[in-house]
Amino acid sequence: MKQLIILSFLVLSLISCKNDQNSSQEEEVVIKEIEQEPLADGEEIFRGEFIYYDDTAVLNTSRELYAVKVDDKMRELVDVAKAIKKSEYDMANVVIHGTLGPNPRHLxxxxxxxxxxxxxxxxxVSPAKSANVITTGKTLDIKEVK
Known part of the structure; x- marks a missing residue:
């Protein structure tokens, strides 16, 4: 009887492992399809941390900081990012298609x-993995900081 129970557990564990491998392969296929999607002329893929605050939108990539044009698509991104942010100062990791041009405000x-x-x-759009804010739980007086 013990052998039958052990054998059934082995069979069940093998079957469950086989299903896990198939699901991870399906996820990889979906990711590859997104990356291979053709871009229109002049478009690029941008990955980075996005923040919108006080009528200013910024995308922080691993190489550069970019201003983001405030339009309907940007507002759509803000609405999606609000759902995953814990505070108004949190960033959201984003992958977007966009066109790059000169910033009129800079000009x-x-x-x-x-x-x-x-x-x-x-x-x-996904939550930022780390925050640059350190919380200690202690309030410091300006005189204490040297």
Whole structure:
């Protein structure tokens, strides 16, 4: 009787492992299809941390900071990002298609990012994995900081 129970557990564990491998292969296929999607002329794929605050949108990639054009697509991205943010200052990891051009504000005043992204398609939005804010739980007086 013990052998029958042990044998049945072995069979069940093998079957469950086989299903896990198939599901992970399906996920890889979906990711590859998204990456292989053709881009229109002038479009690029951008990956980075997105934040929108006080009528200013910024995308922080691993290489560069870009201004993001405030339009309907950007507002759609803000609405999706709000659902996953814990506070209004949190960033969201995004993958977007967009076109890159000069930033009109930088051309006028010289105090903004040189390039601006115009979002054409939102591919993925996820919570930022880490925050640059450290919480200690202690309130410091300015005199204590040296």
């Amino acid at each position: 006028e005043t010289g105090d903004a990012w040189e390039e601006m992204i115009t979002i054409t398609k939102i591919i993925e």
